[in-house]
Amino acid sequence: MLTIDGAEGEGGGQILRSALTLSMLTGTPFRIENIRAGRSKPGLLRQHLAAVRAAAQICGGDVKGAELGATALDFVPGTITPGDYHFAIGSAGAACLVFQTIFLPLARQATPSRVVIEGGTHNISAPSFEYLDRVFLPAVRPTGFEARLTLCRHGFHPAGGGKLEAVIGPVRPAAKIMLEDRGALLSRQGEAVFANLAVDIARREAVKLTRLLSLSEDEVKIREVESSGPGNILWIEIRHERAVDIFSAHGAFGVTSEEVAVKVARQVEKYMASEAAVGPHIADQLLMPLALARGGRFTTLRPTPHTRSNIAVIEQFLPVEITIGDTRQGDRLIVVVV
Known part of the structure; x- marks a missing residue:
């Protein structure tokens, strides 16, 4: 049984979620201590x-210590079984992170x-x-x-109440990923969702973002959605020939629209000032699919603590080598060798 230190690196929930995913896919039991110590x-x-209960359900796993507030648990995976599943977090907890925990194990199956x-x-x-x-x-x-996703209801913190549906799999032939440049800029399209x-909250966000990034009015839309409680997110998609990224920020009490x-805007400007193909957040999320498939390489900005933590967990479960080097342009080149 592997022993994983949940305090390593950024010391957050990503370490646990990555361990659950890799445990299911490799059949390796693990014990994690110091959960979210950071x-x-x-x-x-x-x-x-x-996420723990969802993982245990889809693979018939055995879990010890899975309680609110627990700082350690044992997970022994069973056999992954594709099928129909319904998971309710019971709060405004991130449904998207639960999806990412079970996505790769279910996507690797022969049936959806x-x-x-x-x-x-x-x-x-x-x-x-x-x-x-x-x-x-x-x-x-x-x-x-x-996977194919459908957003059924928006759910913002703290009310939650959101719902997403996913059809996951079946597995397809894999290619090696080579993302060393993002190509020409194709479009910039944003939304202020509330x-x-x-409505003035979203309108002011859209106006300010338009001015900061020299966008046209058509490039930042305003959209009202139904939700159980109040909420707001401003996001913009930056699409290049070979790469797409989204940068966002949430409205909060005491934080102005501006x-x-x-x-x-600061996130977008930092990304656009580089020549990296991959943004800082998708970088850590690409590592596991590459390590489980045929490997590859991509350029990115300075790796986040999440990226370094993910590398440490992956190398505990899989016989892969993941290196981070510098590019001539001052970005980072991450290489995954399987």
């Missing part, structure tokens, strides 16, 4: 507990699965539904992992 409130929250997840679909510090659908899935499809709030737009 967070202000360590231990399992509802979304982490939901249908999964419904209820919780938060637009959370701070988690990929949004749009990010999964427009950035993550297109990036991993060449590695043979497939629910149960004054401040939200500045947060988004």
Whole structure:
């Protein structure tokens, strides 16, 4: 049984989720200690507990210590079984992170699965539904992992109430990923999405982002959605010939619309000032599909703590070598050798 230190690197929930995914795919049991030790409130929250229970359900796994607030648990995987599954987090916990935990194991099966997840679909510090659908899935499809997503209801913190559906798999032939340049800029398209709030909040975000990035009015839309509670997210998709990324920020109490737009603009400007093909967040999410398929290489910005933590977990489960080097342009080149 592998022993994993949950305090390593960024010390967050990503270490647990990656371990669950790799455990199911390799049949390797593990014990994780110091779960989320790097967070202000360590231990399992509802979304982490939901990911553990979802993983155990799809593979018939045995879990010990899976309780709210737990800082250690044991996980012994069984056989992954494709089928119909429904997971309810019971809070505004990130449904998108639960999806990512079970996606690769189910996508590697010969028959498809249908999964419904209820919780938060637009959370701070988690990929949004749009990010999964427009950035993550297109990036991993060449590695043979497939899913189709449907957003049924928006769910914002703290009310939650969101719902997404996914048809996952079956597995497809894999290609080696070679993403060393992103090609020419094709489009920039953003949205200020809001629910149960004054439309002026989204309108001010859109106006400010348009000015900061020298966009046209048509390039940032305003959209009101239904949700169980108030919520707001501003995001923009940057599409190049060989790469797509989304940068976003959430509205929050005490944060002005203009401040939200500045947060988004700064992310975009940092990415556009580089020549990297892959943004900082999709970089850590690409590592596991590449390590499980045929490997590959991609350029990115300075790796986040999530990226380095993910590399450490992957190398514990799989006989792969993942290196980070510099490019002539000052970006980073990550190579996954299987």
